[in-house]
Amino acid sequence: MKIKQIVGTLEHTYGRKSHKYLMNLLDDGLDEISQISKNNIGTSTTSLETGKRWYTLNNITMIDVNRVEVRSNDDKWRSIPRVSSDIEIGDNT
Secondary structure: OOHHHHHHHHHHHHOOOOHHHHHHHHHHHHHHHHHHHHHOOOOOOOOOOOOOOOOOOOOOOOOOOOOEEEEOOOOOEEEEOOOOOOOOOOOOO
């Protein structure tokens, strides 16, 4: 959605208001989105399978992967480090 469309929707909802008022509404909305996204963190688990390299993620609830941990046989959680370079697309096995 473009700013022009958002301003048009705001004017339709709230009537013709000053530019400053509309920008304050947009700013408040962006602040609220920012606060919700910081606190809206979910977790997910899956069982690992021997020899399986790729796993599907639930794209409806998953936006970004922050951390991956694997529980070893001795019940200790081990973190898998993030890849610092670009990921090659494709299966190079």
